[in-house]
Amino acid sequence: MDSALGWTHSSFDDSLARAVDAQRRSVLGTGAAVRLVGATLFLILTTTLWLTGGEDWSPYPLLLVPYVGVATVLFVVRNRPEASWLGIVQSPVDVALVYGLQHLALPISPFPAGVAGFSLGLFALVVTLSGLALRPTVVYGTAALSSVAQAALMREAGVGWGAVVIAVVTLMMVAAVKHYGTGRVRVLAVALTRAEVDSALEARRFQEVEEARRIIARMLDEEHEKNDELRALQHDKELLTQFLVHDLRSPLSALTMTLAWMEQELPQGHLHESARTGLAVTARLDRMITDMMDVPRLEQGRLEPRKVPLDMGRLLEDVRRSLENVARARKLTLDVVAPRTLALHGDPELLVRVVENLATNALRYAPTGGRVRLEGGTDAQGAWLAVRNDGPPIPGELRARLFDKYVQGDQERDNRRGYGLGLYFSRLAAEAHGGTLSVEDTPDWPTSFVLRLPTA
Template sequence: MQPSLLRQLLVWIVLPLIPLMLINGWLASDNARASADRAFDRTLQASARNIAEQITVEGGELVVNIPVAALAMFDPNFQDRVFYRVGFAGASTITGYHDLPLPKPLPDSGELSLYDTHYRGEALRVVAYSFPLYYNGAHHQMLVQVGETTSARQALASRLQRDSLLQQLLLAAVVVLFASIGIHQVLRPLREVGRTLEECGGDPALRLDESAVQSELQPLARALNQTLEKLEEQLDARQRFVADAAHQLRTPLTLLKTQAELTAREADDARRDEGLAALVHSTDQAIRLANQLLALSRAEPWQAQQPPTPLDLARLAREVCGDFVAAALAKGIDLGYEGVEHAPLAGLPVLLRELLSNLVDNAVRYSPAGGIVTLAVATTDAGWRLSVQDNGPGIPLAERHRVFERFYRGADTSDSHGCGLGLAIVAEIARVHSGSVALTDAPGGGLIATLALPASG
């Protein structure tokens, strides 16, 4: 089962936030350490300058007073230790910790140098301040160093990093919350569409309001409306087909029943045999009608949805000719095929065979004894042209547009076996294959039924 769309959208929003938060957390950690270093480095620098200001020469003697404020400015809430040294640059120590590590290189006169080192087993941050001093008849370069252990600055960096991460988590939670609310609101039209389909799904006349959904969903609503339109058309066609079939089957079935009852009451053997022959004839008509109704049903939109398969139209035409050889010989009709050897296309073989059978059956049925029926397949620029030509009575021009209607039979037809479905089946199958069918007069009399099919089927 697919997860909900809301959950998927939230996942795609939250997932990119995770690496971004990790990167931001790493940057926040660096920024926190840098901020803590800047804050504590200022204290170190101020302390070194304060001590340097208290170094004087009095009566020819060098006097160093370490002010209490210079060492008291460090954070008393942490047990950090402070170390200092005052001496000549690169030389002897005057006061303080004589083994405090020197910076490399020594800072220039009037400059400050910050560096990290280890002293007495602890990490130490040290500032060194170099300045000139005239003493004992000569200019000397003095060096003041002040160092502090790093517990306080590490604690400050951790607190800044923790506060930054908490802010990020809070921001991410707010983003997810508002994203959830926003996505829920955005998906409301889609839920409305689903509710409408669920409540009114049985109504083929249902149409969705495309303007009620976002522009990205309008193609979906449009496609659903088109599907509903096709469904309504198919349901209407099915209802018409069922009504037509019921109407057309009622007459032959009633006739069969009547003939059977009359034949059963007939005492004369000759008349009984005559009734039985009529019964067989009516049964044949009912069977033919049922078969053609089934063929028409297969050509209906709701049935003809199978994918097309490759076939050879010329070969299929020759096979259909073979199927009607016996019927043609019984009437002395010259039935033959002429045209290309192969005509490849993609289509539905069962329906195309039914189409050809109806055309050839009509041609043989309506051609006079000793007539000629020719089935031909030729190539065209657009695809293939299949034609069935006979020398029968033809169809009046005024009726040719109506003979493709279901159950229509010409006013002057003398065939009692037809039921007016043959050419309707032909037209329906041609439509399924994106083709067209036309009726024209044959040279010298008769009719030509021409089917045009695209090469792709």
């Protein structure tokens, strides 16, 4: 706003200066024309009177000839920058010319007082012409010089002091009237310039608003095109995901059926246990595929948890059994600490997948021979489920965005494993239950993921 006001003030001052300068050039040109025409007419008349026997007119042509030359030069350069200061100089020249002419005419004129009185009209004309410079100082300066010259001529002609005072007052009144006229011209120039500036500002505002409207319209069109492209890409992605899920589930279903048949047909022993482990792995793969399908639904709020009462200890024990062989292969201790009688209210399928995601993540980061614990309990805030491990703690700068989409830890990026969807899905599922999922500091456990659920 300040810059706009500054621009307006500066533009107004510049426009005003240009307008006044244009008016000054115009009136100076008019003054030059008046001086040239007037001096030429005076030259012709005085020369004619002198040649026809008027000896008292003889001094006039001698001074008017060079003055006509000066007036001609001023008229020629009236539109050039030099005209401004030439117009200022011209007023003292006019005063000097009138004084010189009348001073020479006084001794040879039979009526010296008449010559002195005639000088008053000439000096009044000179003061009037000085007003064309549009400068009050020039007007009053010319009036002062004219007053001195007029007083000198009148005293030389023997005129009394009373008449001299009246002549001086008359010249100053002429100057005051010209000053008033000059002021009115300046006021008019200011008004015209202000109107011009206001019009220019209004035009500029309209142009800026129109330009902003075009920019906004273009940006909206671009955003609409991008949104259309994103919707098309989202649709293609969902179709691709559905095709991939369909293609993955077909062989996975066949493998699951085979392992289930082997579990039923094989006697108890190593092979039977391997078949059970394979079934647990295929079940986990099926849940991972389901996670891929459920993330968009959770993001859009289209997946509502089917909340039913369930046993916390049994839920954690089921997850432990599904991951028992993975923990054994890495020589990890995987245990459960939770009261079996503690009931939860939630979607068993979603909660199992959440805890399994957290436990799989914990097994990946726990050191060989380390510990992973699945724990549950209640506090003043409600029920909670925790997955803890003694692996390296999560860096503070990573905690704030750990549950964002496609965010991975350093180890996952280095090994090129996972896509950063497991924790993101787990957070969405927790929030769909009205709960939270976070990393909390727990004694003796460098890393603890805690799922908190509201009471039923």
